[in-house]
Amino acid sequence: MPPAQLGEVSEKVKSGQFPDATVRTLLSWYDAYRRSWRNVKRIRGDLDALGLVTFPDFEGEYIDGIIIFKPKQIAALDSSSSSGTCQGERTAAVNIAEAGPLVDAGTSPVGPAAQLADPAHRISRLGSANKPPVSVSPDAKLEEAVTLMLRYEYSQLPVMQSPRDVKGIISWNSLGARLALGRPCEHVRDCMDKHQEISLAASLFDAVQIIAEHDCVLVRAADNTICGIVTGYDISLQFQQLAEPFLLLGDIENHVRYLITAHFGVADLQLAKDSTDNERTIEDVSDLTFGEYVRLLQREENWSKLGMRLCGKTFIKWLDKVRQIRNDVMHFDPDPIEPEDLKLLKEFARLLDRWQQLSSTKT
Secondary structure, three states: OOOHHHHHHHHHHHOOOOOEEEHHHHHHOOOOOOOOHHHHHHHHHHHHHOOEEEEOOOOOOOOOOEEEEEEHHHHHHHOOOOOOOHHHHHHHHHHHHHOOOOOOHHHOOOOHHHHOOOOOOEHHHOHHHHOOOOOEOOOOEHHHHHHHHHHHOOOEEEEEOOOOOEEEEEEHHHHHHHHHOOOOOOEHHHHOEOOOEEEOOOEHHHHHHHHHHHOEEEEEOOOOOEEEEEEHHHHHHHHHHHHHHHHHHHHHHHHHHHHHHHHOOHHHHHHHOOOOOOOOOOOOHHHOOHHHHHHHHHOHHHHHHHOOOOOHHHHHHHHHHHHHHHHHHOOOOOOOOOHHHHHHHHHHHHHHHHHHHHHHOOO
């Protein structure tokens, strides 16, 4: 059954309203933190059952971005509209509402394609790409730009006449280069460089290339306003969020394989294989799935072979939780894993590393 909040949204849509919420709020209705494949499947199922879609699609939008709930049958009318501005979405919703009564959801021409999410990693998923940057006017005194950069600990500031009109960018590098050459730097316009910009819908990897060469890139939304600035720090943080769980899971699996290899033979490994799987041949530990690691160590006689004076029940519980996290991570969901899950991965990897270090020092 859909959560009560989504039911209320459905009633509003039936009455001709177009309620909105952030993606994070939608997830909270399901007691969820991230758009894991399980959460997405459940949300899509409920939206479909209620004859609703979100615009933009909730799976590809920034997690704190605004989504508007609309009937399925009008989603096709919006498919050519650009996402990225809440005001634009509200305007589209009002125009549709004024167009007259809606047809029955059951006759909707919109097929499953309307529910498909964008599979690419877009720049729009970064928080910094969705936060209008602090800027400075080209006619401002240099001291104003320096004061702002020191206050906010920024390395650069966009030089702008208006939210849509960018003149360049001032940075410690651009300022230092001109001072080193003895050029006058009384106003911001005297020491700014050419800026780089990218569309909010552009690939994250396109931004990486630009930032590697120019240190930062401005992000332009569909309404032509500058909606964010992405720096090397933002990119490194994003890649840390994407890569850290994979690295921790790799460490954990290597440690578990080391333990199993040291204490079990091929015959033991073959007994751990899924009995319904007749296509795989088990010759060493690398042929086992993570679930089969758990199955192998769940047996009391097998646990005792490890010689680990730890609580086997607790260890196996943690290991099985790691298996579940691994399954979610391998679905490449757009959001970082939950903090508690990341904490468990770090702690469990540290436990295994510590155990291996102590084991290797035994005489």
